[in-house]
Amino acid sequence: MAISDIPVPLRLKPSRHFPFLARHPWVHAHALAELGDDLDCGQVVDLLDFEGNWVARGVINPKSRLRIRLYTFDANIDINESLWRSRIDAAIARRRLTGPFDPEGAERAIFSESDLMSGLIVDRYADCLGVQFTAGAMLRWQGAILDHLRTALSARSVMVRMDEKTSKHEGVEPQGQWLEGANADGPVLYTQNGLQLAVDLHEGQKTGGYLDQRLNHLAAAQYMSGRNVLDVCCYNGGFGLLALKHGAASVTGIDSSAPALEQAKLSIARNGLDGEAFGQSSFRMADCFAELKKLGEEAQSFDAVILDPPRFAGNRHQVDTALRAYRRLNSMAVDLLPPGGVLVTCSCSGRVSRTDFLNMLLDVGRRRRRDLIMLENRGPAPDHPIAISCPETDYLKCVIAQVE
Structure with a gap:
């Protein structure tokens, strides 16, 4: 019926x-x-x-x-296919406020609550879309939404996903299929910050990659010239690749995902960052906590440490545990830095407020008897806008600090 x-x-x-x-x-x-x-x-x-x-x-x-x-919140507005089409068009127009359309680039085209479409996330990688439904109720209009996305963004391929955890919470079947497209099984190439990168829309995280950090990658890279850099939770090398491009003496990447590390190595070769004009790079698969502890026990030292861990707090009951994890991770990172070293530390846990995160860093400095001087206090790229009425959309923190 x-x-x-x-x-x-x-x-x-x-x-x-x-x-x-x-x-x-x-x-x-x-x-x-x-x-x-x-x-x-x-x-x-x-x-x-x-x-x-x-x-x-x-x-x-x-x-x-x-x-x-x-x-x-207007009783005169009906919820139907026409509303979704207008919201998609408005979201795409919102992205153009910060720059022209780049057919070879990548961007978050729809960001759920921030674009008044709670339960829908759309990332565009060149002419391919990664679509993530996080609300089971939105699936009622899935066909109309995907048809309009394909047309509005001139997409040749669309990947729809709903991860197993979300499916369980929403009481629906997991989604994961190519709806349309030619030769969409391999990695999708796109450009970002002057580099050619690849994303696996089948197996990658969420809708494929982490576009929210792209301007933070660029900002952090400005501090990396001549430095030996440790990139912790490097995923496919977003921070480390740009550090090499901007003159880092060396980059050591650590992540627990073998496919992500393989993508990082391929991206270094694809962009010629393994040539004589660039610093050395190496990657190792390891748990971030265990590896930082090991490096500390070995009295290793780096000129810059980058921390970009996964979300530690999925709900409000996990905030205290998450803050303890951030404190431990940042404390071990500070121990690896000499005076004048640079710490780039991030949190994508929306339940951990910016104030909580900064207070955690204050505590790290107190416990380690080090001064942390904040150079930049950053958030996500503007294609991840924040809805003032939904504070949960203000999730990403990126602090660049000098440690004395």
Whole structure:
């Protein structure tokens, strides 16, 4: 049976409407007086306060703890294919505010809540798209959304993914298939920061790569000339490759993923960074904590250490554990740096606030009796905009500091 286009009203518990008056897009089940358990996934709902006043319009997934995602706070706007097309067009136009379209480049074209399309992430690599649905309810309009993305971004291939963990939380089948395209099985080549890079949209992380760090890669590289650099959690070499290009004496990359390290080595060869004009590079597969501990025990020293670990806090209950992990990682990194060394340290844990992260670094300096002088306090590239009404979108921290 087809899902009705007529919104179904659902009420909130008393005094639970205030976040949504501020246009926050997530309604968890515990905020609802009426759970809507009998509704279909993808049913449009009208969110009402406890007194019955209209608040917002969204889409429900009865199998998810994030029960309703809100998409409009105007009762005159319907949620349908036309809305998704207009939101996609607006997101693409937003990217053009910061630069012209680069057909060989890469960018995040749709960033979920920040582009008013909660549950959809789209990365463009040249003429290929990596699409990640994180909301089961959005799959109702999957065909229309993908058709418009292909047209609007002139894409020859589209990869749709929903990882196993997200699928379980959303109560839907995992996604992972090429919907359209020729010879899309191999790596996709694209340009970034003057380098030719490759991404594996089948097996790579999330939608393929980490585009949010690209301007941080470039900013950090300005400090690396003549330095021996340790790149921890290097993935496919984003920081290290640019460090070599900008004159680093050597780069040592550490990561736990063998395929990522292989991509880093291939990128060095592809861009001629292994020639006599560039510093030495080496990569090793290892756990970041174990390897930093080993290097410290061996009394090794580096002129710069880069830390770009994976997310340590997936929910608010993991924040304290995450901060302890960041403190340990940064403490071991500081121990490897002589006075005047450069520390580039990152966190992609949205639950860890920028204030928490800086306080963690303050504690590292206190415990290690070292001064950390912050040179730059950075966030993601502008194609990863921040929705003021959804603080969770302000997730990426990148601090460049000198350690005395």
